[in-house]
Each structure stands twice: as structure tokens, then as C-alpha cells.
Amino acid sequence: MEVFDLIRQQSEYMKSVIPLIASENVTSKFVRECYLSDFGHRYAMGDVEKRIYSGCNIIDRLEELAIKYTKELFGCEHANVKPISGTIANLAVYRALTECGDKILALPVKCGGHFSFHDSANVRCLRTVEMPFDPSEFNIDLDNAKKKIIEERPKLVILGASVFLFSHPVKELVEVAHEVGARVMYDGSHVLGLIAGKEFQDPIKEGADVVTASTHKTFPGPQRAVIMCKEELAEMIDYGVMPCVVSNHHIHSLAGYAMACIEMLEFGRDYARQIVRNAKALAEELYNLGYNVLCPHLEFTKSHQVVVDVGNGCEVVGKLEKANILTNPCLLPWDDDKASGIRIGVQEVTRLGMKEDEMREIARFIDMALKDKKPIKDIKNEIKEFKSNFLTVKYTFEEHPAY
Known part of the structure; x- marks a missing residue:
């Protein structure tokens, strides 16, 4: 059949190329086996022990396990493992921590910022102010960023990047952001695996209020996402995820994420x-x-x-x-x-x-x-x-x- 022929063609093609796409990875057979499980047939709307559908007792245990491993890997107070992509995770945070018309401060795309800091933010009617950037250091211009936060008084300051060579000044900007009543979100999609492996900055320890990340770049898991936050924001973040931007959260890939967490712990x-x-x-x-x-x-x-x-x-x-x-x-x-x-x-x-x-x-x-x-x-x-x-x-x- 044509579909299976294309699958075989893709596998043969990958055997002959050097894959250097910064947003991709290859999963283990243990993660892949999760995709083929019965979890792929099931819905689990709602929270653990509070599902809309019946028959979710085992799924509840799976989600609890994924949350447990996330907390163990990253030392976060609260984890939401429902988002099905990094952009969806960011949208959930916008829904939780901002209102229509608010300002957010984020890197422009040509300085490494992700499109969800701009185009997707428009879904929430947010006004994106450009984060000052130092091209010679390929990093945030710390002094001017502090001034910009004080001048603009954004509701949300976004750190992290899509083109991401060096750690961002999280601790320094958290202090200024909190002074003006802003929250700090760190998009760790590209470097999540490096954070888990203790080879990059730890944005949670450095004071970020929320960390979002997709789970298939340096973190070698399935294509989905996670949000980690301070306990005081848990209820708002959870509501921002479900029901606002996620319905069923693809339980088969949630199992794959839990398996990838186990691999990264080891x-x-x-x-x-x-x-x-x-x-x-x-x-x-x-x-x-x-x-x-x-x-x-x-x-x-x-x-x-x-x-x-x-x-x-x-x-x-x-x-x-x-x-x-x-x-x-x-x-x-x-x-x-x-x-x-x-x-x-x-x-x-x-x-x-x-x-x-x-x-x-x-x-x-x-x-x-x-x-x-x-x-x-x-x-x-x-x-x-x-x-x-x-x-x-x-x-x-x-x-x-x-x-």
C-alpha cells in the first residue's frame, strides 16, 4: 500500500543522510512502542481522578507517573504534562497569565525568538515588545532589557529561544520583572534535554515563574510538550491548558514522554x-x-x-x-x-x-x-x-x- 511504501522510503532515506535539524531527534524503541499501545485509542479529558469519561483509572496512574518523573528531572513545584506541542504550551501560559491587550516582552524572530512569541500571541490579542539583543554576544542585552522592562511594564517577560546558543540572564531579569509585577516565562523547548542533563542553565532554580518546553529536540521524546511552574500558579496554568487549548492529550505519546523521562534520568x-x-x-x-x-x-x-x-x-x-x-x-x-x-x-x-x-x-x-x-x-x-x-x-x- 502507498502509505506503507512511503514509510519504508522515509526509513531508507534517513539511513543515507546526516540529520542536523536542530528541532528533531530520534526516539528509542521503548518510546515508539508506547505509540502503538491501546492508549492511542483513548480519551482522558479532565484531570487525574476528575475525568469526564469513565475507564481512565490506568491513564490516571500514567499521568501521575509522568508528573512524578518531570518533577524528579527538573525539580519543579508543579508540572502539567498535557500540552501536545510547544506552541500550545505557550498559548496556555498566555491564557493563564495575561489578558487581551497586555504587553509581553520577547525576542524578535531574527534574534532567535520563536514565532509563538509573536504570531501566536496575537490569538490572545497581546502586544509584543521586542527584547533588546546584543548580536556580538548573541544574547539578550541585559542592561537595555532591564530598562525596557521598567519602561514598558509588560505583563509577561519571555526568555528562551529557537536559535539558542547561550544561557539567558534569567536571574537578573526575574528580579526586575517582579519589581514591576511581571511574570517570567522561559521557553526551554530546544534545550530541555540539556537542562535535564545538567549541561545548561536551570531556569527553575534561577527563578523563572513558568518553564514551557516541547519534548522532542534535545529531549529525545515524542512530539508533545510540558509546562512547569511555581505552585502558586498551578491552578491558573492547569486551567489555561485544559479546557482552554487542549482536549484529549494524546495518551499514547504521554506514555512515550514518561518513558523518555526514565531514559533521561538514567x-x-x-x-x-x-x-x-x-x-x-x-x-x-x-x-x-x-x-x-x-x-x-x-x-x-x-x-x-x-x-x-x-x-x-x-x-x-x-x-x-x-x-x-x-x-x-x-x-x-x-x-x-x-x-x-x-x-x-x-x-x-x-x-x-x-x-x-x-x-x-x-x-x-x-x-x-x-x-x-x-x-x-x-x-x-x-x-x-x-x-x-x-x-x-x-x-x-x-x-x-x-x-
Whole structure:
């Protein structure tokens, strides 16, 4: 049948490419088995022990387990595991903590901000004020951000990013935000796995009121999301999630999230540590090959991402795709409409067992493709042979084929 043919084609394709999309990862067989369970047939509207439908006793235990593991991993006071995407999680927070017409302070897209800080905020009729940004440091301009908070008095200050190289000044901005009665939300979607593995800042310990995150980037779980918050906000956040933006919350992927939490409790530190090492190694090699990798004075990155100014991101991404290297274009602070950058993520190749030596090899493949050092066909063949040694999921309880 055509659908199954396409599934097979996708699996074969992934065996021959280098996946460097910063917002993707590959799950373990244990997570995948959850997708195929009977949970995928069921509804569980409402809260634990307060469901609208009957027959949810076992689902209640599952949700309690997912909440327990979330609290254990991240040290949060309250966790809501119902959101089915990062954008939905952000919308729930807007519903809970703001009213129509309120101001929010967030990074613009060309400085790494996610579209949900802007376009999705319009659903709530919010006015987004741009967070000051320092392009040379690729980070929030702390002094000007403090001034902006005092001047604008937003209802919500949003930290975290989609293009995210370095920790944000959470503690410093929380202090100022609270002075003017604002709450602080940290979107940790990209770095959730690094936070779990203790290789990035801990926004909860640094005082963020709410942390939202999708669970399928550096955190190697299913495509859904989580919200963590202070206990005083729990009731508002829970209502903002269900019934406001979530009905049934896809119980099969909730089981997958719980399973991914178990894996991260066991293997998260080693996994996160290797991700950051790999990102630095790839960035350094690309820099040595002559590419304009951002922030060499800061060792390029402290996350899973590497950002390169290539002049025309879309053109470069297209050229790399022809060679079976997958990445994506991104706007940079100095851009108008055309994306001049590419964003590279190493979390998936790390989960396949690649380390620093392989990152240098990937840099060589990128260089060959962009400088036409070999015919595309030859580069694709070399990549396929290279990838054939990395088709197994690591950092899990039992290694197994990735595709």
C-alpha cells in the first residue's frame, strides 16, 4: 500500500543522510512502542481522578507517573504534562497569565525568538515588545532589557529561544520583572534535554515563574510538550491548558514522554555532555575551514546548536540537502527579509553515537558540498557509507536500529 511504501522510503532515506535539524531527534524503541499501545485509542479529558469519561483509572496512574518523573528531572513545584506541542504550551501560559491587550516582552524572530512569541500571541490579542539583543554576544542585552522592562511594564517577560546558543540572564531579569509585577516565562523547548542533563542553565532554580518546553529536540521524546511552574500558579496554568487549548492529550505519546523521562534520568547527563562537546567540535572545525561561525570569542556555543552566517541560508540549505545533509536556514539579527544564516543541531547524530571525530568529518562533508570539491553523487555515496556505521540508537536501555 502507498502509505506503507512511503514509510519504508522515509526509513531508507534517513539511513543515507546526516540529520542536523536542530528541532528533531530520534526516539528509542521503548518510546515508539508506547505509540502503538491501546492508549492511542483513548480519551482522558479532565484531570487525574476528575475525568469526564469513565475507564481512565490506568491513564490516571500514567499521568501521575509522568508528573512524578518531570518533577524528579527538573525539580519543579508543579508540572502539567498535557500540552501536545510547544506552541500550545505557550498559548496556555498566555491564557493563564495575561489578558487581551497586555504587553509581553520577547525576542524578535531574527534574534532567535520563536514565532509563538509573536504570531501566536496575537490569538490572545497581546502586544509584543521586542527584547533588546546584543548580536556580538548573541544574547539578550541585559542592561537595555532591564530598562525596557521598567519602561514598558509588560505583563509577561519571555526568555528562551529557537536559535539558542547561550544561557539567558534569567536571574537578573526575574528580579526586575517582579519589581514591576511581571511574570517570567522561559521557553526551554530546544534545550530541555540539556537542562535535564545538567549541561545548561536551570531556569527553575534561577527563578523563572513558568518553564514551557516541547519534548522532542534535545529531549529525545515524542512530539508533545510540558509546562512547569511555581505552585502558586498551578491552578491558573492547569486551567489555561485544559479546557482552554487542549482536549484529549494524546495518551499514547504521554506514555512515550514518561518513558523518555526514565531514559533521561538514567542516561541524560552523559547524553547532554556529549551533545555540547559535539556542537563545539563541529563549530570549531567549520571555523577552521573558513566559515563565518558565530561567536568564536565565546567558543561558538554552549548548546546543541551551531549558527553560521553563509550569506544566503536558503540557497546553502538547498545545496546541502542535495548532498544528503539536512539543516535549516535562519534569520540573523542583521537580516531584513532574507535569512543569511543556517542553524545546525547535533542532538540526533549524537544519539546515534557520533562524537568529536565524526563532527570533524561532518564539517568536511559540508565543506565538500558547498565548495563543489566533488560531484554531488560521490559526496552522497561517501555520506551513505559514513552513516552506515551510525544507525543505532544509543543512550537507552537496549541499543537498536534507529530507522
